[in-house]
Amino acid sequence: MKRWLRPLLLVLLLVLAIIAPLGQGNYIVYTLTSWLIFSIAAMGLNLTLGYAGQISLAQASFMAIGAYTTALLTLAGWHWVLAMPLGLILCFAVGLLLGYPALRVKGHFLAFVTLAFNTLVFLILRNEEWLTGGSYGLVGMPRPDFGLFSTMKQLPFYYFTLGITVIASLVMWGIVRSPWGRAFKALRENPVRAESLGVDTRRITLLAFAIGSVYGGLAGALITPLVQFIEPGSFGVGHSLRILLMVVVGGAGYFFGPFLGAGVVIMLPEMLRFTAGYYLIIYSALVIVMLVFVPSGLIGIGGRLREKFRPRREVRADMREGARLQ
Amino acid sequence: MSQLLQVLLSGLATGSIYALVAIGFTLVWQAAQTVNFAQGEFVMLPAFFVLVAMGYFGLPFLPALLVGLVLSVLVLGVLFKKLIAEPILPHGGITLIIATMALGIFLKESVKEFYSAEAQPFPSIFPNDPIDIFGAVVSLQDLFNLAISLGVVVVLTLFLNRTRTGRCMQATAQNPAVAEILGVDVKRMILYTFLINAALAALASFLITPVYLAKFSNGETLGLIAFIAAIVGGFNQIRGALVGGLLIGVLDNLTATYVTAQYRAALPLVLLIVIIMLRPQGLMGTSEGRSV
Amino acid sequence: MSAPVLSVRNIEKSFGGIQAVRGVSFDVHKGEILGLIGPNGSGKSTLFNCILGQLAPDAGEVHVTGRNVSKMRASDLNKLGVGRTFQQLSVFPKMTVLDNIILAGQEHHGTMLSRLFGPSDAGLTQQAEQLISFFRLTHLRDALAGSLSYGQQKLVDAAMALMAGPSLVLLDEPAGGVNLTMLANLKERLVTYNAEHGTTFVVIEHNMEFVMSLCTRIIVLAEGHIIAEGKPEEIRANQTVIDAYLGG
Numbered sequence: 001m002k003r004w005l006r007p008l009l010l011v012l013l014l015v016l017a018i019i020a021p022l023g024q025g026n027y028i029v030y031t032l033t034s035w036l037i038f039s040i041a042a043m044g045l046n047l048t049l050g051y052a053g054q055i056s057l058a059q060a061s062f063m064a065i066g067a068y069t070t071a072l073l074t075l076a077g078w079h080w081v082l083a084m085p086l087g088l089i090l091c092f093a094v095g096l097l098l099g100y101p102a103l104r105v106k107g108h109f110l111a112f113v114t115l116a117f118n119t120l121v122f123l124i125l126r127n128e129e130w131l132t133g134g135s136y137g138l139v140g141m142p143r144p145d146f147g148l149f150s151t152m153k154q155l156p157f158y159y160f161t162l163g164i165t166v167i168a169s170l171v172m173w174g175i176v177r178s179p180w181g182r183a184f185k186a187l188r189e190n191p192v193r194a195e196s197l198g199v200d201t202r203r204i205t206l207l208a209f210a211i212g213s214v215y216g217g218l219a220g221a222l223i224t225p226l227v228q229f230i231e232p233g234s235f236g237v238g239h240s241l242r243i244l245l246m247v248v249v250g251g252a253g254y255f256f257g258p259f260l261g262a263g264v265v266i267m268l269p270e271m272l273r274f275t276a277g278y279y280l281i282i283y284s285a286l287v288i289v290m291l292v293f294v295p296s297g298l299i300g301i302g303g304r305l306r307e308k309f310r311p312r313r314e315v316r317a318d319m320r321e322g323a324r325l326q
Numbered sequence: 327m328s329q330l331l332q333v334l335l336s337g338l339a340t341g342s343i344y345a346l347v348a349i350g351f352t353l354v355w356q357a358a359q360t361v362n363f364a365q366g367e368f369v370m371l372p373a374f375f376v377l378v379a380m381g382y383f384g385l386p387f388l389p390a391l392l393v394g395l396v397l398s399v400l401v402l403g404v405l406f407k408k409l410i411a412e413p414i415l416p417h418g419g420i421t422l423i424i425a426t427m428a429l430g431i432f433l434k435e436s437v438k439e440f441y442s443a444e445a446q447p448f449p450s451i452f453p454n455d456p457i458d459i460f461g462a463v464v465s466l467q468d469l470f471n472l473a474i475s476l477g478v479v480v481v482l483t484l485f486l487n488r489t490r491t492g493r494c495m496q497a498t499a500q501n502p503a504v505a506e507i508l509g510v511d512v513k514r515m516i517l518y519t520f521l522i523n524a525a526l527a528a529l530a531s532f533l534i535t536p537v538y539l540a541k542f543s544n545g546e547t548l549g550l551i552a553f554i555a556a557i558v559g560g561f562n563q564i565r566g567a568l569v570g571g572l573l574i575g576v577l578d579n580l581t582a583t584y585v586t587a588q589y590r591a592a593l594p595l596v597l598l599i600v601i602i603m604l605r606p607q608g609l610m611g612t613s614e615g616r617s618v
Numbered sequence: 619m620s621a622p623v624l625s626v627r628n629i630e631k632s633f634g635g636i637q638a639v640r641g642v643s644f645d646v647h648k649g650e651i652l653g654l655i656g657p658n659g660s661g662k663s664t665l666f667n668c669i670l671g672q673l674a675p676d677a678g679e680v681h682v683t684g685r686n687v688s689k690m691r692a693s694d695l696n697k698l699g700v701g702r703t704f705q706q707l708s709v710f711p712k713m714t715v716l717d718n719i720i721l722a723g724q725e726h727h728g729t730m731l732s733r734l735f736g737p738s739d740a741g742l743t744q745q746a747e748q749l750i751s752f753f754r755l756t757h758l759r760d761a762l763a764g765s766l767s768y769g770q771q772k773l774v775d776a777a778m779a780l781m782a783g784p785s786l787v788l789l790d791e792p793a794g795g796v797n798l799t800m801l802a803n804l805k806e807r808l809v810t811y812n813a814e815h816g817t818t819f820v821v822i823e824h825n826m827e828f829v830m831s832l833c834t835r836i837i838v839l840a841e842g843h844i845i846a847e848g849k850p851e852e853i854r855a856n857q858t859v860i861d862a863y864l865g866g
Contacts, residue, residue, distance in 0.1 A: 101599065105606055107419050108361045112553055113602050116595040119550070123595075127588045139780040179724040179740045182713070186721050189710040196694040196704075197778060198725030241427050248424055277439045284432035286344055288410065295417035317538045 014166070029154040030226070035266050036158075036165045037222045042246040042258030043172055044215025049244070050252035051176060052208035053188025054102050058114040059243045061121035062213040064090050064235035068125065071138045071230055075207050080144035084221040088214050093126065099206035104264025120239050137231025141224045148282050150258025151225070161222055168218060175211065176255060184208060188253075210312035216243075251297030328461030333579045333592035335459070339468035340537075341555075341575020342475035345411065348531040348550060348555035348567035352522035357499040357519040363423055364430035366549020368524065372531035373448050373540045374437055387449055395528045407517060419479045421569070430545060435541040450536035471533045478529065479568050482522070486564070493518060500563040549589070551578075554594045558601045560608020569610050621684055623786050624647050629668050629678035631661075632801045638664040639675070640842040648785070651812055651819040653829040653850075656839035657863050665839065666822045670702060671695055671702065673747060678721055682786060684748075697726065699786040701779035705794060708775040711764025713773055715755060718763050719746040722781035734749045749777045769800030776804065780811065793825040801825075805832050838862070 012071035021029040045059045064086040101113040123131045132138065143151045144160065151157040172212025175181060186194035187204050195201045224230055242265060269288070272279035351365045362368070375392035379385045385393060393404025406429075414425045452470040456463050460463040486492035496506040506512045538544055551574055574594050582590040603607060622645035631639040635828055639661040646805065660801045668671040671690050680687050685787060687695055696702075710718050722739040724733060733740055741776055745830050753773045758766060763774055772792060781788050781861050789808075793801055805828060823829045830850045838846040838853060840862040853859055 051419070052767050055423075063464075101603055106604055108355075108423070109557070109602055109606060111361075111423055112557060113599055115550075116554075116598045120592055120595050122437065123589060123592050175734070178737045179721075179727075179738070180730075180735070182717060184720050185713055185717075186710055189712055190707070192505075192692075193704065193708055193710065193778075195692040196696055196702055197692050197722045197780065199721070200725075200730075203730070241424070242332045242558050244430075246419075246710065247423060248420065277435075280435040281432055281439060284428040284666075287428040288432070291417070291428075292410075295414070295421045303387050 009025045018159075019161055021155060026154045029158050031260070031266065031270060033154070033158045033161050033226055035262055036161045037219050037226065038204075038243065038246060038262040038266060039259045040165055040222070041216050041219035041243050042250070042262045043168065043259075044212040045217070045243055046247045046250075046252060047172065047175070047184070047215070048147050048212030049247055050203065051181065051188065052184040054099075054205060054208050056098070056114045056209065056212065057109065057111050057237060057240045058098060058245060059212070059216045060116040060235045060237070060239035061118040062216030063093065063220035063223060063239070064121055064125060064232070065091050065094060066217030067224045067230050068132055068138070068220075070221040070224045071141045072131075074141050074224070075138065080142075080221070080225060084218070087221045089317070090218050091213045091217030091220075092210045095210040095216075096206050098213065099209035102205050103202055104208060106316045115237055115240075118235075118240050122236050125235065132232070135231065135233075141227045141228050141230075143225040143228070149314045153256070157226065161226070164218070164222065167212050168215065173255065180204075180207075185253075191195050249287075249297055251289065251299030254297070254299045256267065256270075257297055265300065271305060327565050331460060331462035332464060333583050335462060335464045335472075335578060336468050337576035337579030338572055339472045339575070340534075341572035342472045343534045343571070344548075344551050344555050344575050345568045345571025346475050346478060346526045346533075348559065349482070349564055350526035350530075351552050352556045352559075352564070353499075354523045355521050357495060358407075358411060358415075358516045359419075360415065361419065361423060361426070362406075362523075363426040363546070363549065363566060364433060365527070365552050366547070367430040367546030368398075368402050368527040368545075369432040369435065369531045369534070369548045369552075370542065371402065371433055372528035372613040373535040373614045374441055376442070377446060377448065377540060380426075391451075394532070395525065398528035398531075399521050399524045401524075402515070403521040403526060406524070407520040411520070430549065434542050434545055441542070443542065445539040445541040448535040448540045451532060454536075458567075466534070467502035474529075474533065477524070479564065484590070485566055488522075491515075491518070520522075551594060554598045558594075558597055560577045560606055560611025566608050566610035572609070573605070573609075620648065622646055622681075623650075623683055623737045624669070624820065625681040625682070626669060627666075629665060629680070630677060631664050631668055631673060637842055639668065641678070641754045642842070642844055643678075643703055643839055643845070646786070646818055646820055648818055649812065649816045651808070651821065652836055653703065653833035654820065654822045654839065655824070655826070655829055655836060658772050659841070659861075660839040661842040662839045664824050666788065666790065668863040669820075670700075672866050677798070682762045693725070696782070696784075699783075699785040700748045701782065701784035703772075703775045703779050703787075703792060705791045709766075709771050709778070712762060714760050715741040715750065715763050715766070715808065716743070716746055716759050719749055719777050720776055722778035726782045747782065749781055752811070753777050754803070761847070769804075772796055772804060773807070776808070780817070783815075786820070789819060789821045789823075791823055792821065793828040801828060808832060 038140050041059055041063055045056060048054050066084075069087035069090055070080065070083045073082055073086065080269050098114065102110055120273050121297065126135055128134070129136075143157055145151070146281065151160045176184075183194070183204050186197075187200055187201055187208070191201050221272055246261035246265045247258060248261070249264050250257030250259065267281055269283060274281055275282060346517050347369055351362060354360050354362055372394045374389045375397045379390035379393040380387065410425055410429060411422070414422050422542030431455060450467055452467045454465050454467045456465050457469070486496055494505070494510045495515045495518060497508065498512050502512050505515075534548075535544070553575045555570035556567050557570070558573065561569065574597075577593055577597070578590060581593045624646040626645070627641050627643050629642045630637070632817060636805070642661075642665055649782045654662050654666065659836065664673065667676040670694060671687060674689070678813065682695070682700055685698060687698065690698070713721070717762065720739050720742045723742045725740065725744065727733065727740045747759065749757055753772065753776065755773060755777070756772065763771065766774065776789075776792070792804060795805065808819065821829065821833060824836055833850060834848055836848065836853045837844055838856075838859050845862055846859045848856070
């Protein structure tokens with residue numbers, strides 16, 4: 001891709017994001033905001049899974065931690081700007097904890113552990129009514145007010161979220177472009193070789209989970225003022241699967257994959273809404289079809305088309321796993 | 327004391343059904359590297375095949391069961407393998423996880439939309455009369471379930487160890503490449519694995535649905551429990567899934583009765599995490615090699 | 619003579635009744651290219667893994683430049699100045715050759731935090747390109763490592779092992795599966811590197827021709843202990859060695 005093309009596309013995207021909600025009804029602006037928020041969650045999971053190769057079915061539980069922390073604090077009178085960082089810190093700590101199983105097991109086992117973790121978090125949220133309101137949830141969280149700029153209305157809140165998303169993306173870009181990004185990719189492709197080159201794979205694995213979780217927490221911290229009503233059911237395993245789907249559909253390991261994936265996963269049900277009760281059936285069937293034909297995700301489609309017209313050197317098929325010890 | 331016995335026996339009965347589901351799950355994972363996240367829905371669905379056979383085609387119960395079994399083997403065995411597992415397997419584990427999870431949603435929502443969202447009664451193969459064992463009141467159904475499940479496990483173990491086909495399946499699970507060189511029809515062995523899993527799921531469905539009633543959401547809990555039973559028990563032997571299933575069944579009942587009802591679901595989860603962390607090969611597994 | 623770069627003392631290792639290594643000791647001095655050979659089952663792979671910390675020996679110690687490395691993690695051993703290559707699948711397939719080699723050096727450059735906030739290549743592009751050009755892979759600089767031929771990947775593997783400027787490099791069957799031309803190329807590059815930088819090499823290998831022409835000294839293992847030691851010409855003529863290989 002030409003040097004100047006990429007920045008131009010980025011500016012274009014940003015401009016689109018700024019003008020998209022103008023003149024639209026509240027519901028559309030709400031959906032667009034939702035898209036941004038889930039892009040953040042998917043971005044975090046993309047780091048953990050796409051770049052570092054660690055599977056996690058627990059991203060929704062970090063959204064929950066971020067959401068509930070923010071909710072409880074803002075309901076107690078704290079400003080969102082002070083409540084949110086606390087949620088992030090908590091997510092970082094818990095994320096580190098979740099990284100420990102990843103040091104012991106990989107692949108499907110890790111998927112189960114993270115799935116179990118997500119379910120446990122759900123159970124705690126549902127059972128500890130005194131703290132979380134139980135199944136009734138928490139309601140009435142205020143939208144942040146910045147003096148001259150109040151996010152009470154849908155449109156200002158969208159721009160507020162857009163600002164946060166841009167900052168979060170820049171931070172992620174910094175991480176991924178740095179030597180850390182290279183180390184994450186090494187962990188994904190060949191952890192034994194990475195270790196033998198001085199990469200502290202233990203630390204990197206824990207960091208992959210911790211950072212990914214922080215992004216989940218940030219998304220949760222934004223969901224709270226968006227929906228202004230949260231309950232445990234919004235953060236179950238099914239939602240972790242949705243976020244995983246966003247990463248995979250968009251293209252795992254590609255920077256813009258999460259945005260594309262979140263867009264598709266959020267927009268598709270909206271477009272299928274006219275089918276009433278059948279939309280989940282059609283939706284899940286489409287997912288399966290997509291996975292059969294384009295498993296590397298939608299961003300991969302561009303690459304695949306290019307391959308057809310201009311075949312390049314291909315990664316050998318036997319390079320699937322990393323170095324093994326004798 | 328008699329209450330404890332009651333809880334234990336009923337836990338064993340439910341656990342033995344979990345074991346069937348766990349065994350099928352283990353088989354397919356071992357022999358075909360397919361982790362089926364829709365396993366719970368595989369147990370939910372066959373009951374509905376039977377209900378449709380009875381309701382819309384007017385079949386009596388037992389023939390309907392047969393129809394249900396055959397349909398399950400076809401749809402959840404052959405079709406599942408050909409349409410989903412086979413095409414997606416080369417693309418890696420994560421894709422398969424998502425695909426089978428999506429399949430689970432597809433099956434669940436299809437039943438909800440095309441049949442009913444309400445729980446449906448399901449006839450039991452065995453009478454539900456209570457009988458008295460040392461003061462504990464246990465239902466005959468529970469005892470029969472336990473007997474049938476254990477019986478099936480014995481037959482399956484004999485099949486895998488004593489018959490030629492069974493040993494070929496074991497070879498396929500341990501090392502497909504070598505098995506192929508030795509002349510084993512690996513593709514067929516893998517197909518058999520899927521068929522056996524479908525049959526086990528169907529049997530589990532017929533045994534457990536009378537208790538839970540047929541509902542589209544049954545798969546959620548059953549699936550997770552099956553995974554946990556398989557992993558806790560250990561992957562290297564069928565015995566592992568059996569032990570895992572029984573253990574979970576009993577522990578679940580004990581927890582609910584004596585400790586806490588709210589967090590009863592937490593115990594298997596915590597057990598899963600602990601086992602995976604401390605002893606990933608499971609309680610019964612050995613650290614090297616895989617076997618069926 | 620200065621302290622040995624690698625010092626192996628009385629290593630013993632058995633696996634459930636079978637003694638793979640029975641009391642092996644040797645030193646390797648700076649600048650040497652030592653070859654470790656022996657027939658199948660001689661214990662050389664086990665010994666190699668004990669040296670690298672992949673296996674814990676039942677007895678004995680390994681010292682690198684005076685430090686006891688017997689229980690060290692691979693990444694710490696690498697930071698100490700020990701590099702290694704792998705028998706197979708040793709590159710990062712979906713990263714470019716350049717990225718592969720930069721990675722090999724970046725962990726030795728600054729702290730984790732400084733790497734996060736510093737330049738994307740940790741300032742190592744020029745050095746990586748020099749190494750790439752040394753191994754005559756410049757035309758593949760931006761190719762994905764997984765798309766290279768087996769022999770080319772072996773060269774990248776060697777380059778990665780050398781990027782951090784190690785004092786000791788352990789090569790695990792470098793000649794396996796490589797064609798003759800590439801083999802000659804690899805050998806010539808290793809000899810040149812050794813001459814230019816004084817890096818110590820220890821090679822474990824089956825390919826006799828490769829070892830004889832590459833190494834300055836050879837140690838022969840059979841049935842878990844050393845049966846001969848010396849220059850390649852001496853080993854070639856050594857009757858005990860010939861007997862061991864012919865299955866006495």
